[in-house]
Amino acid sequence: MAQNLNEDTLLEMYEKMLLIRKFEEKLYFLFLTRVMPGSMHQCNGQEACAVGVCANLVKNDYITSTHRGHGHCLAKGADVKAVMAEMFGKKTGLCKGMGGSMHIADFSVGMLGANGIVAAGIPQAAGAAWACRYLKNDHIAVAFFGDGAANEGVFHEGLNLAAVWKLPVVFVCENNLYGLSTHYRKVTAVENIAARAAAYNMPGTIVDGMDVLAVYETAREAVARARNGGGPTLLECKTYRYMGHSRFEKPSYRTQEEVEEWKQKDPIPAFAGRLKEEFMVSKEAITAIERKVDEEIENAVKYAEAGPDPEPDDYKQYIYA
């Protein structure tokens, strides 16, 4: 496994996971100190899914994301400063302060948007994939979504459409066990969401979403299948979110023991360990990445805080093209 990976790619995956983790930890702090407006949904614990999949994509491949979209956006290569500025609702944000956390998007890197509506990005990814094939540009699309989205109608409509049109798209379900407070087994008829792929005549694969290399390898096959005209894949990453569904939530629906148990499988220190032991990456190299990420986030916060607010009437220019 992972023989095809050179050290640069490995380190880049580590850096991206760490960036997402630290970015969200910083957001959490900024929210608690009430410097930052709005609400947010954190993906702490799920970083390996976004990073393992996106490491297989090129800049002009498309992704659609969810309300829990910071990780996908950063993994796809969006500029950290501009993402942070958007969290602050600043004019210097990726979306000029008009979208915020829940609508973060960066079209310059193919990130078509986080989404406040569960599962809405699924048919959009199918459509983007259709455009890629029609325009013969060799690109593909990936839809990220959660276990809750698998019970929305557009999940089924979108997968069916993608399958009958044999579109170059990968559907990535990050099954973090809970749709807000509801355990997926209480509301989902199957143990494995990947099993639903059979209904749409596409491969369905399950992978340990806490293992970035496993995600990388599994996604690599699905991405290659899409790019080579083999049609869509449903990839289910078994994962967990450490934080609540959104801000200021009482964790009434799960135990602290459960959270701690999953934290034992944390993808980031586990990967750092493997980098040292299996891939002979030096301790210094790892530390250097950690310092770089810290610095990048500090700079992003400074950039965001220093940026101007939008003018009160700025919204008007964005309603219509």
Next chain:
Amino acid sequence: MEAKTIVQALRQALTEEMKKDERVVLLGEDIGIFNGAYRVTEGLLDAFGEDRVRDTPISEAAIVGAAVGAALAGLRPVVEIQFNDFITCAMDQVCNQAAKIRLMMGGQVSVPLVIRSPVGATGRAAQHSQSLEAWFMHTPGLKVVLPSTPYDAKGLLKTAIRDDNPVLFFEHKLLYGATSPGGKLSTSAAELDEVFEPAPEKEYYLPFGVADLKREGKDVTIVATGCMVHKSIKAAKILKSEGIDIEIVDPRTLVPLDIETIINSVEKTGRLVIVSEDVTTCGVASEIAAVVADKALFCLDAPVKRVCVPDTPIPFAPNNENRVIPQVEHIISAIRSVMS
């Protein structure tokens, strides 16, 4: 050949735009070999092939969702939703996605998407008879078009396809000029009136937000849309013999709405009747009445009258349907009341 029916006019518009721009693609239920429920896409599968004229599953949310994704990734999709009532199944993709993406993303992108769909009551009961245009007027980010003639239909559809925003393009079933397969009702130019102007074969684009005076007059302004334009023409002809001179303004696009032309007409006549086939409450007519009250109240010599569908689902029995859909006699009665 000039297009004497709206079906032909729409087909010409689609053909011309597809020839001009390879990014224009069509998708919808039964638009290929079946030619579309109202035959608008007849011949287009043969002319442009399956890559560009795509039959879809009966999955309205995925149809519009895929069209949104394709628009974001460089295409200019034209969706056909078989009956406008079925757009309800795709409301999230229309109203939360297509309409809002541009603003949410801070103008990084636009969503060049047209959704064509038939409106109007033709004996098909409550779920195939509505006129839902007002719903979409209530969602900023969308444009809303409702033509009443072949000439307008062609020029406006071409503009819609060129527009970089999501456009809801509504077509009245009784004005298509073609019978749907198995359908009993058909209309033709001959059964309508002189304002049902054919579309010339040459290329032209009609701007959005510019109303058309379908008839000039000095006593009463009628603002009417779609099929109601023609019923209003009939009413005007009848009342002409009584010496009542009626002006008919057809907004053609409801978003953007040509307020100026409406106000100018009301300033001239002092009386306003609004005729629309959507339901009364919070409808097209409510909005136009509110705008006139805001901007031209002191020009009015009489209360503003709305002639719309009462607040009811459309009933099936023909005599009940006839009762709730605005008819010529309803329009005449409203005009008499503002003249009295």
